[in-house]
Amino acid sequence: MADRARKVDYFKTIIPNRPGQGAKACGPLKDAGVNLLALHAFPAGGRAQVDLIPERRGDFQRAARKMGLKLGPRKTAFLIEGDDRPGAVAGILKKLGAAKINVVAVSAARTGKRYSGLLWVRPRDVAKAARVLKAR
Incomplete structure (x- = not known):
């Protein structure tokens, strides 16, 4: 298969940079049936920035809203x-x-x-x- 590129939406959230916080942020998404195409996380100013790339934006946004996950704007x-x-x-x-x-x-x-x-x-x-x- 040839190289392929596609535009994807992503949303960032900031979480504490402590053990278990990534699971706390992602677990409810899993429980809601949200599939992520990718996840990218890194330290940012004493906390952690998590970039979430959902397969289906609407499902992801509904689940994030329901769980109280504060998201940055869609990028x-x-x-x-x-x-x-x-x-x-x-x-x-x-x-x-x-x-x-x-x-x-x-x-x-x-x-x-x-x-x-x-x-x-x-x-x-x-x-x-x-x-x-x-x-x-």
Whole structure:
């Protein structure tokens, strides 16, 4: 399968940076049947920022509201996927660089013979990046 990119919605939440807090934030989503395409968490100012990328935005927002999870505004990232090979992500980064689009962050991993990852650009560059990546 060729490389593929698609725009995805994500929402951030800030939680305490302590043991068990990630499970406390994600457990009720699981119980509500919410499927996440990805989750990205990292320390931020003594707390932890969790970026949640839901498969179905409406279901996710309803569940988050019901559990009292405070979400930031909806933002856009790119989910990238393809057959694993040396330099797969480098090729994507090269295309964006050639278009003068700065990648704010990227996180990718290999699973079996495939790779997938998340890629963030500035909001003003989302439409241009979508064209370059042929993202839907």
